[in-house]
Amino acid sequence: MQLIFDGHNDVLLRLWENAEEGADPVAEFIDGTDRGHIDAPRAKKGGLAGGFCAIYVPSPGGYPPRVVDAEGRYSIPMVPALGQQPALAAALEMAAIAFRIERAGGWSICRSTADIRAAMAAGRFAAVLHIEGCEPIAEDLSTLETLYAAGLRSLGPVWSRHNAFGHGVPFAFPSPPDTGPGLTPAGVELVKACDRLGIMIDLAHITEQGFWDVAKASTAPLVATHSNAHALTPISRNLTDRQLDAIRERRGIAGLNYATTMLRPDGLENPDTPLSAMVRHIDYMVERMGIDCVAIGSDFDGATIPAAIGDAAGNQALVEALRAAGYGEEELTKLCRENWLRLMQTVWHET
Template identity: 45%
Template sequence: MIPVFDGHNDFIQRVVAAGENGPRIWLEGDGTGHLDLPRSKAGGLIGGFFAIWIPSLHGPNDEEAVVLMQNPPFAMPLPDEIPHDSALPHAFEQAAALRALERTGTLDVVTSAAGLRRTVAEGRIAAIMHMEGAEAIRDMDALHLWHAAGLRSLGPVWSRPTAYGHGVPFAFPSSPDTGEGLTAAGKALVRECNQLRIMLDLSHLNEAGFDDIAKLSDAPLVASHSCAHAICPSARNLTDRQLRVIADSGGLVGLNYASSFLREDGKRLPLENLDVMLRHLDHLLDILGEDGVALGSDFDGALMPRDLADASALPNLIQTMKNYGYGDDLTRKIASENWIGLLEKTWGG
């Protein structure tokens, strides 16, 4: 089985919602969602980025929003900014939940490339503590504190404004050029993340914010869970120009499995087969090369394709790639090796 390292999941939300039963949901599964230990093992998942994310009062998974996104064109307004004092307790709770999973002995919160490789070799899941939207980080002192707690990947925004920048709305068809760039605090955040070697994630940023990070950052540029705008013109997807900027930095894009970011019609309906995923992968490979393309599922945060309903179905994607003509070496790069190589460049060995 070819191993998979995943660029993004929202599983911690389910752990927190389950309260004291959270670790059991990880260990045994509960028949819901996309991710748990048994399905990870069945699918060959060896690790990934586990997101800390603060939910908005209204979002793309609300019933009204789902109906809207099933019938393009649509342009959902950005949710309101979430104040730091409201965000911080949620973020602490999620970080604690991830550490609770670590105490089961089946998962390690990894903070170095060497540690990641060691965890995988010893048969545990390698979890990277990622923060999707920096509302819980008040200032640079707080960033250092989060780094000490294990944070190694940060997206300055989700699809809403923060003190650091502006996210893209959920809109189709739409350009990602939807607003202003990073604030002064956002530019300081980029510089400090570079100093601490925290990976910066460009997914959910608008185009102006993307360009600001590209100018400021000395690390490879990364979009952990995004697709090709040329195939699906969602505001959340990356234009060819953006892909070339990432390629020039030696960076990487993880392909998002969310049906609405893959489908050419932009509808929030399950993808009927995986062929369009191969068209996205081909497009990304044409611009980024074999070392710049990976996977970023968005498990437990998006509507999955029918043939990729949860982590146990990952072999379906791997087999589709092989059937399409991707050789074993390229498939292994996309499935896991490119992520590990990118983290070695960003974090150091």
């Protein structure tokens, strides 16, 4: 079995939302559930050894409905910005769930690659705290040091909505990622602070202009934790060839997103999506960037994924499909975990 370190999941959001309805998030993760995609038993069964666990604060009222035209093209209207204080309160509640799971022995919150390797060796899920959309962070960055001390090691300046730090790319198909402005002046300062502290910057939800703004402001590798190839699926959230080339030049990573809307040529949210669609995106990105710059960023608990995977227990189905497509064990080890660990060593100032 190839152990997998995952570039992105939303398990904390799911546990937080279920806790609002009265569920025990610690028991739900440790003992297992039939809800969502990730818990400890399913992770172990599928070789999911760890990953970046997102703290994402949803917009009140959820998503607006899709606007679809007669030809199947669609867009989702942007949601309003969130206030910093309410967002921080929700983020701290999710972080508290993460720490409670750790105290109960369900996973280890990892702050270094040594922590990740130790957790994997012990058979314990290696969780890295990530903030997806920096609404919880004060514009003057006064909260960033505290969050770093608590374990934050990765952040995306924006989700697919605008905030004080930058502009998010909307969900639209077909659409380029070049949908508006990029970083604000506060966003530039956030990027520089992340470089100084050793916090990974995730470009998955930012506009194309924001991608280039980060490339200019940061000296770190460029990373899109859960984005695919725009040339194969022209959704606004996927990466253009020029962006993939820039990731290669900076020895960064693009993590394969399992969301069917980002895998299928037609952009549909349809679980009847073959594993070959996932292999096709991996092949394209490997050919464009090289084997060292591609990894996995599932988006478990945050997207509709292929039924052939199902949930975390089905991860090895993708590994077997890649093996059947000609990837050797050394290449699979890089794709499944070692590329992420190599990158984190660099970004976290361990080398």
